[in-house]
Amino acid sequence: MKNHENDERINNDSSNRNFSDILEARLSRRQILQGSLSAATLSMFGLALTGCDDDDNTVTTTSTNNAVAAAALLGFTAIPVSSDDAHHVPEGYTAKVLYSWGDPVSDGPAFNMDASNPANEQLVQAGMHHDGMYFFPLPYGSDSSDHGLLVMNHEYVDPNLLHTTGGYDADPNGYIKDKADKEMAAHGVSVIEIRKNNGEWEIVRPSSYARRVTMLTAMDISGPARSSRWMQTSADPFGVQVIGTMNNCAYGRTPWGTYLACEENFQSYFAVTDDTNLSDEQKQINERYGSDNDNGWFGWEVHDPRFDGANEPNEPNRFGWIVEIDPFNPNHKPVKRTALGRFRHECAALSVTDDDRVVLYSGDDARFEYIYKFVSNRAYDRNNRDANMIVGNGILDDGKLYVAKFNEDGSGEWILLEQGQPNLTAANGFATQADVLVKTRMAADAVGATKMDRPEWIAVHPDTKQVYATLTNNTKRTEDQVDAANPRGPNPMGSIIRWKENGDADATTFSWDIYMLAGNPDDADPNNQGNIKGDIFSSPDGIWIDKDGRVWIQTDMSGSSQLKGIYEPFGNNQMLASDPATGEVKRFFVGPIGQEVTGVITTPDGKTMFINIQHPGDVPGGLRDSLGASKPTPENPRIASNWPDFNENGRPRSSTIVITKDDGGVIGS
Numbered sequence: 001m002k003n004h005e006n007d008e009r010i011n012n013d014s015s016n017r018n019f020s021d022i023l024e025a026r027l028s029r030r031q032i033l034q035g036s037l038s039a040a041t042l043s044m045f046g047l048a049l050t051g052c053d054d055d056d057n058t059v060t061t062t063s064t065n066n067a068v069a070a071a072a073l074l075g076f077t078a079i080p081v082s083s084d085d086a087h088h089v090p091e092g093y094t095a096k097v098l099y100s101w102g103d104p105v106s107d108g109p110a111f112n113m114d115a116s117n118p119a120n121e122q123l124v125q126a127g128m129h130h131d132g133m134y135f136f137p138l139p140y141g142s143d144s145s146d147h148g149l150l151v152m153n154h155e156y157v158d159p160n161l162l163h164t165t166g167g168y169d170a171d172p173n174g175y176i177k178d179k180a181d182k183e184m185a186a187h188g189v190s191v192i193e194i195r196k197n198n199g200e201w202e203i204v205r206p207s208s209y210a211r212r213v214t215m216l217t218a219m220d221i222s223g224p225a226r227s228s229r230w231m232q233t234s235a236d237p238f239g240v241q242v243i244g245t246m247n248n249c250a251y252g253r254t255p256w257g258t259y260l261a262c263e264e265n266f267q268s269y270f271a272v273t274d275d276t277n278l279s280d281e282q283k284q285i286n287e288r289y290g291s292d293n294d295n296g297w298f299g300w301e302v303h304d305p306r307f308d309g310a311n312e313p314n315e316p317n318r319f320g321w322i323v324e325i326d327p328f329n330p331n332h333k334p335v336k337r338t339a340l341g342r343f344r345h346e347c348a349a350l351s352v353t354d355d356d357r358v359v360l361y362s363g364d365d366a367r368f369e370y371i372y373k374f375v376s377n378r379a380y381d382r383n384n385r386d387a388n389m390i391v392g393n394g395i396l397d398d399g400k401l402y403v404a405k406f407n408e409d410g411s412g413e414w415i416l417l418e419q420g421q422p423n424l425t426a427a428n429g430f431a432t433q434a435d436v437l438v439k440t441r442m443a444a445d446a447v448g449a450t451k452m453d454r455p456e457w458i459a460v461h462p463d464t465k466q467v468y469a470t471l472t473n474n475t476k477r478t479e480d481q482v483d484a485a486n487p488r489g490p491n492p493m494g495s496i497i498r499w500k501e502n503g504d505a506d507a508t509t510f511s512w513d514i515y516m517l518a519g520n521p522d523d524a525d526p527n528n529q530g531n532i533k534g535d536i537f538s539s540p541d542g543i544w545i546d547k548d549g550r551v552w553i554q555t556d557m558s559g560s561s562q563l564k565g566i567y568e569p570f571g572n573n574q575m576l577a578s579d580p581a582t583g584e585v586k587r588f589f590v591g592p593i594g595q596e597v598t599g600v601i602t603t604p605d606g607k608t609m610f611i612n613i614q615h616p617g618d619v620p621g622g623l624r625d626s627l628g629a630s631k632p633t634p635e636n637p638r639i640a641s642n643w644p645d646f647n648e649n650g651r652p653r654s655s656t657i658v659i660t661k662d663d664g665g666v667i668g669s
């Protein structure tokens with residue numbers, strides 16, 4: 001998502017230290033930057049990892065375009081960087097827009113190019129700012145690659161594009177309730193039914209599956225925090241039901257075919273105009289989570305008092321969770337699964353133990369935050385999916401939550417976040433497991449977890465179960481705060497870290513290395529050069545590993561950064577593929593102006609890929625002076641981009657793109 005005020009704040013001032021002192025003694029900074037650390041842990045993975053020479057600063061592969069001989073896994077011809085208002089795929093591939101913000105999910109009202117659809121129409125249209133996404137084959141349980149349910153998140157909204165006359169910031173006096181309702185309706189999740197018809201993908205309309213889950217949808221609260229003192233509000237005195245989900249970023253899924261929508265930057269939506277009614281403990285929570293703003297992001301508190309802590313101190317505690325949604329049952333009431341912890345969840349990446357217990361990895365996307373793992377206590381039932389989803393007693397309600405500690409020697413530990421464990425006691429503010437979960441960040445502080453450079457998506461290799469996590473960047477890490485897992489300070493380019501559990505997916509120790517340090521070998525600052533073998537990129541965010549083991553990497557250089565300064569050589573945000581056996585990287589896709597590329601999944605046969613283009617038209621930093629604006633305005637929504645419609649009265653729209661190979665082959669082959 002785009003950076004805004006709250007993302008700039010660092011909420012973790014815990015004393016958890018990095019390993020810099022130890023590291024200085026063992027490894028020189030130069031060694032780290034050159035990737036020798038990876039070499040030290042190479043034997044665990046048995047792979048060549050870096051593009052750097054051990055002996056000097058020479059980077060062995062340099063190019064803004066592909067300079068790597070085509071490997072078997074990556075058969076396509078890489079494309080160059082670009083900065084135009086268009087999307088690009090390699091020769092022999094076709095990319096088509098399938099589903100844009102405002103399109104009807106079923107047979108509802110069409111999108112009005114001037115964004116004049118009211119809230120009740122937005123409720124049955126695609127939300128804004130597409131993000132994480134998964135393809136569920138139809139019928140349920142099949143591996144169909146020509147019919148299925150496409151389920152995706154809509155992370156946030158740009159009011160200047162969502163409304164004809166903008167939102168609260170553009171016109172406070174014109175901020176009628178229908179605008180707030182439309183903003184809420186444009187958040188959440190889409191379930192659409194899609195099928196291939198004469199070789200072309202289309203949305204099935206009408207569809208009995210199609211629906212929207214939004215900020216106005218009722219959902220159950222389940223797990224240890226259900227009905228706890230933290231969850232009770234005037235509208236819900238028992239703390240068992242909440243209206244809405246928001247800022248759904250990346251996704252997860254379960255083996256029984258449900259979708260997990262992760263709540264990321266929930267904190268920005270809440271104001272505290274007066275803290276008289278807040279306990280000291282709640283004030284500490286709000287400070288640690290950043291949910292103590294003077295104003296909510298969009299001004300929802302103007303029309304709904306629950307978004308102001310002065311009225312409802314507990315309301316922010318009901319967000320920052322992971323929501324389970326059954327896409328196969330349009331009447332299913334979504335469930336917030338509190339056992340998975342509360343933080344700015346980017347994603348929930350699935351692994352499964354050999355005895356069918358469910359493992360979910362999730363990063364907390366903020367500077368100096370942590371990576372977590374949940375392990376269910378029970379095996380899921382392969383023959384009774386409803387039994388896995390029971391409110392109060394589901395597979396995701398009963399398990400252990402851990403936080404990661406990355407040691408400097410390439411080993412790692414999963415530290416249990418369970419009430420009663422060392423430092424997680426009543427004396428320290430953790431009298432119940434609900435306390436641990438509502439205050440997950442503070443529990444992780446208390447046990448000495450490793451502060452990471454903004455953990456984003458996580459991907460599990462389908463064969464090896466090795467886990468890859470993007471650390472998108474951290475410009476606030478200083479040189480004296482570096483550690484082995486976060487070896488650059490500042491870190492404007494980001495990296496991809498990787499680990500292997502020592503045993504099955506439920507292991508409590510692991511071995512890790514750095515898959516690659518992003519950057520540009522031509523950058524004058526050695527700190528920004530990275531060690532990419534092949535096509536360069538910065539700020540990795542989305543990551544996903546396909547059935548053949550291709551590691552797909554999507555970038556999210558922020559709006560203010562794009563096409564400017566050290567980020568200029570990278571062009572627009574893009575998607576690349578890498579081969580984990582060689583570390584080689586090839587650029588596969590570049591998107592239009594101002595967007596980020598996110599949400600990657602294929603059909604089971606690997607022959608159709610779906611990706612999402614989020615927030616096209618954000619004004620890139622490199623164009624702000626010449627365009628005289630930092631974002632689209634209600635008067636000029638097309639100032640930076642008019643993708644994908646290029647309608648003279650339209651506006652840029654986040655969209656799902658379908659990519660196929662012209663010869664019918666597997667994407668990337």
Ligand code: FEO
Pocket residue numbers: 001155249250264346365456541
């Ligand atoms: Fe929503 Fe961390 O990206």
Ligand code: CA
Pocket residue numbers: 001249250346456457541542556598
């Ligand atoms: Ca993201």
Ligand code: CA
Pocket residue numbers: 001456472541556
């Ligand atoms: Ca991001």
